[in-house]
Amino acid sequence: MSRGARSAAVSVLLELAATVLSTASALATDDYTLPFYDPSVTLSYGVDRDVALNRQLDWTGQVWNDGLTHYGRVYDQHTGVDYPMVLRSEVAAAKDGTVVDLEGGFGTTQFGQFGNFVRIQHADGRQTLYYHLASAADGGIAVGVGDAVVAGQRIARSGCSGNCHGAHLHFELLVWSTSAEAFKPADPLAERRWTTWPGRVPFDAAYVRESNAGTEVIRRGATITHWVEFRNTGGRTWRNSGTTSRVGLATWNPAAHASVFRASDWPYSWMATALDATSVLPDGVGRFTFGLKGSPDVGSYTESFNLQSQGVHWFDYRRLGNYYVPIVVSNTTE
Amino acid sequence: MQRSPIWSVVLLSVLVVGCSSPEVSSPSGAASQATSASSPPAEASASVVERQTLPSGFPILSGAVAMVMPADDPGLIGLWESDQVGSAAYDFYAEALPVAGYPIVGVYPGGDVALIRFRAPSGDIWQVVAHGAVDGGTTIEVRLDRP
Numbered sequence: 001m002s003r004g005a006r007s008a009a010v011s012v013l014l015e016l017a018a019t020v021l022s023t024a025s026a027l028a029t030d031d032y033t034l035p036f037y038d039p040s041v042t043l044s045y046g047v048d049r050d051v052a053l054n055r056q057l058d059w060t061g062q063v064w065n066d067g068l069t070h071y072g073r074v075y076d077q078h079t080g081v082d083y084p085m086v087l088r089s090e091v092a093a094a095k096d097g098t099v100v101d102l103e104g105g106f107g108t109t110q111f112g113q114f115g116n117f118v119r120i121q122h123a124d125g126r127q128t129l130y131y132h133l134a135s136a137a138d139g140g141i142a143v144g145v146g147d148a149v150v151a152g153q154r155i156a157r158s159g160c161s162g163n164c165h166g167a168h169l170h171f172e173l174l175v176w177s178t179s180a181e182a183f184k185p186a187d188p189l190a191e192r193r194w195t196t197w198p199g200r201v202p203f204d205a206a207y208v209r210e211s212n213a214g215t216e217v218i219r220r221g222a223t224i225t226h227w228v229e230f231r232n233t234g235g236r237t238w239r240n241s242g243t244t245s246r247v248g249l250a251t252w253n254p255a256a257h258a259s260v261f262r263a264s265d266w267p268y269s270w271m272a273t274a275l276d277a278t279s280v281l282p283d284g285v286g287r288f289t290f291g292l293k294g295s296p297d298v299g300s301y302t303e304s305f306n307l308q309s310q311g312v313h314w315f316d317y318r319r320l321g322n323y324y325v326p327i328v329v330s331n332t333t334e
Numbered sequence: 335m336q337r338s339p340i341w342s343v344v345l346l347s348v349l350v351v352g353c354s355s356p357e358v359s360s361p362s363g364a365a366s367q368a369t370s371a372s373s374p375p376a377e378a379s380a381s382v383v384e385r386q387t388l389p390s391g392f393p394i395l396s397g398a399v400a401m402v403m404p405a406d407d408p409g410l411i412g413l414w415e416s417d418q419v420g421s422a423a424y425d426f427y428a429e430a431l432p433v434a435g436y437p438i439v440g441v442y443p444g445g446d447v448a449l450i451r452f453r454a455p456s457g458d459i460w461q462v463v464a465h466g467a468v469d470g471g472t473t474i475e476v477r478l479d480r481p
Contacts, residue, residue: 072442078444084441160421165423165465166443
């Protein structure tokens, strides 16, 4: 059986993503990650790093002395980074932290001076701000003040509340200014020491290979061992223990269903295994080894799986592809 | 086994089309949104600056009022002001441009401003730019593409 051939459209999409993310490959860190899950999200406008009116310094270092709008770069006096998103897209915490402030009372698309937001305090002293969110009543706010959040956790859904022209997420990094005695906007795109650019979403993966690309033939009641490898194309380190960024291979379609092929090494009926290695850095390849037990009934089956960061987020199977193992349960003794 | 994620094709199509938000429409109703285009008046002067003109039938946000275009901005093709605020203009053009035969090549929503790049009949890239007007409405520009 041939190894899953990807469609041309998918290849184009992946090549596009690879091109966009190529700069990030060498820069990928386990620090801040992009505040959403979809790596196809692009940049509308970055921070104006020059405070002077009608003079803009964009994230590439280019200066514009015109006060005009430069798509993909900057507009005058802009204090954050704008990411186009359809309304109610998932917004993720860029780093572990504690929610210190939020607003969810404005309508999802209510225009005005103020809008909905979540602000998170991080242990490094910085804060991140997620703005123009959907209303709390519309499911826009998924956290409360005082909540501890982990990187990659869904905290909100995007909207267009406040001073907003077109649905997008305004993501802002704030650094304490001792002179102003206040948090001031910084440029997350320029601070490459600790923030990747173009950056990576928290959790993403690409299929690499597996122990048997064809059909696994399992004698009824017997157990065989199967492994599959995925490349960590996200921005966070995969781990096999703890509660943050622990990555496992779980059943899919439907998500987290109890598998009839569960072997004795599965931690749960719906999770085949955690990551084999202690950790896998971004760009690394992680292997997932698990047993498959021949179900009681002879026949042909498929079992689907997806990666999940424990307690946080399912990987996007639309990009990962539907990973499944064809299984034939036989009566033979071979 | 890795099966091709067919939803990616759908996703790609959505990305190409752009991100229109059908739930946001103008108060006056979508059916009456598009009106026949008439080029905004050029500044009454002896200027010899030549600017491109809007094609007939170019979509215009309902209620938008054409403004005089400054002669020192030859890249400007159309200029209007609207009482509608926020995403109204952006959402209107994100939906109306493809329907009217102007393929969108990029969408750039933002806080103070939104910009949509689209292909004109000539093959050139034009922009529609919507930003808050001084008096509280929205200023809408159609102009030649610029970085």
